[in-house]
Amino acid sequence: MLTFADVEKARERIRDQIYLSPLPYSETISGMTGNRVFFKLDNLQITGSFKERGALNRLLTLTKDQARRGVIAASAGNHGMAVAFHSRRLNISSTIVIPVHAPLIKVGRVRLYGAQTLLHGTDYEAAFTEAQRLSQEKELTFLHAFNDPAIIAGQGTVGLELYEQNSDLDAVIVPVGGGGLIGGTALVLKALNPRIRIIGVQAESIPSMKAALERGEPVKLPPATTIADGIAVRKVGETPLALVKQYVDEIVTVSEGEVANAVLLLLEIEKTIAEGAAAVPLAALINKKLDLSNKNIALIISGGNIDVNLISRIIEKGLIQDGRLSRFSAVISDRPGNLARLAQRIADLGANILQIGQSRGFGQMAFDETEVELVLETTGPAHIERIRNELSNQGFKIRTD
Structure with a gap:
């Protein structure tokens, strides 16, 4: 099982190559929600998401032989960009298998960062299966997006930074896809302060972590489309699920309209571009999905890679949701x-x-x-x-x- 010490070691490995993202206070959102709200802006990482943390930590744990042979990953975008960018920096060849309907901005960036790209399948599951097949065929090391202790340890460094930036937090709200980010973050924060509430948020169209908690094991949900494409994971990982069971207090879901409105609010009020997946914590807080009042709350804005073509549609949907x-x-x-x-x-x-x-x-x-x-x-x-x-x-x- 992953430990607090594993996350501390990950922090030492990656600290000089990962941006220490800020935690600004939001006067307006605080007033709207009756809490003291802070945003952890990991959308400001070089590749636009928190995924750099886990990808870099995993790459730095490769053996010399594994690094020489190269790596492969399956990704709808952010994990692929992170692997591609840091592989190039470390002179490691990388191949990224991407679903054919992945956002264009993410596909383009993966190619820009020098990875060999392969478009395969209509969703992450199909890309994942193909990447695993190729990893065996070509003897490449497969880098799982969330079900890998080294990846989760890297994502957990968000929690270390949060506590250093504000040790008085009462709650942290985290987007949940495969579970790597919330698993690592919850492990760290509960070790530092067991009273901090850790709350996960999923899109209501594909609540794979919520379903896994109800069943007691990972459940494969049917395919679904959502504005929050970065967390549209049909089946969570076993390792993240074990961490969520132990450390996470609550998982809630939000609708498409609520996510769109949250993207709009972040753009209008915070002057921050957030992809749909990154806006779900704000969607949950604004729409009173949580029993929080007069609390110090951090919302993890996990990524900002959103198609320009999609922004106008999301804004329109957000305006409708907002009346x-x-x-x-x-x-x-x-x-x-x-x-x-x-x-x-x-x-x-x-x-x-x-x-x-x-x-x-x-x-x-x-x-x-x-x-x-x-x-x-x-x-x-x-x-x-x-x-x-x-x-x-x-x-x-x-x-x-």
């Missing part, structure tokens, strides 16, 4: 000037019309009526409610989705 985008229909009399009157009334109420469309022949309307479909930009749910009420009072028939 700042609203879609509804208004049935009006099909006479000249009525559409203009509707638009003017919406403008008078302080909303911005982003999209507008008309439908005459569909729906249950009188022959002299038309349905106007609207997408509005508002200040929030209360503003939306006020607009709908005012329009209804003006005689417009309002229909919501």
Whole structure:
């Protein structure tokens, strides 16, 4: 079983090559949640995620013969980037097997860092199986993303840094995919202060750690898509699961809309780009999934590798979740000037019309009526409610989705 001493040794190995990520206090998020909230910004690592810690520690434990032969890994992105980057620095050849639908930014970065890349399968499980086959065929050392003690020890250095930066923490909230980050972090923090609550967060569409805890062993879940692609792991590792059973207090899940809104809040308020997986701790805290009040809380922002093409969609989903985008229909009399009157009334109420469309022949309307479909930009749910009420009072028939 992994020990605290293993993490300390990992820290000594990697400390000169890994960025000591900051732990800033968030005045705004603290006020929103009634706690004192700090963000551990591991998205600021060179390759954009905490994965560098474990990958580098594992590479530094290779024998000379293993280093000469090279390494192989399966990754949806961040682990692959970390292995590729530090392998190049250490003059070790690397091969990364990546699912074909992995985010483009992550695939491109793996190639940029000099690894041989192979796109295989539709999910991590398929890439993992192919990487293991190739490791045996070509006598390469397989670097598991999370079910490897040396990898977990490296990830656990996050916990050492957290405690050094703030020893008064009451709780730490951690994204959970395969379990390496939370396993290593929980081991360290519970050794330093058993009273610290360690809370894991997963996407509700693929809660593999939660399922494993309920079953008592790793469970392979069906494939699922999620904004939090970095933690979309169908089956957790046995080693991380054992650590989670022993040291983690609670695992909760969050929805896609909640994750999108958290990404948006980090961008707007903290000026921090976080990928979906990294935003799940904030999603859990903001949406009151946790019984925490007036506590010192650290949220691990585990990565910032997000496709630019995806950002706009996530922002839109976040705005909808936050109540700042609203879609509804208004049935009006099909006479000249009525559409203009509707638009003017919406403008008078302080909303911005982003999209507008008309439908005459569909729906249950009188022959002299038309349905106007609207997408509005508002200040929030209360503003939306006020607009709908005012329009209804003006005689417009309002229909919501």
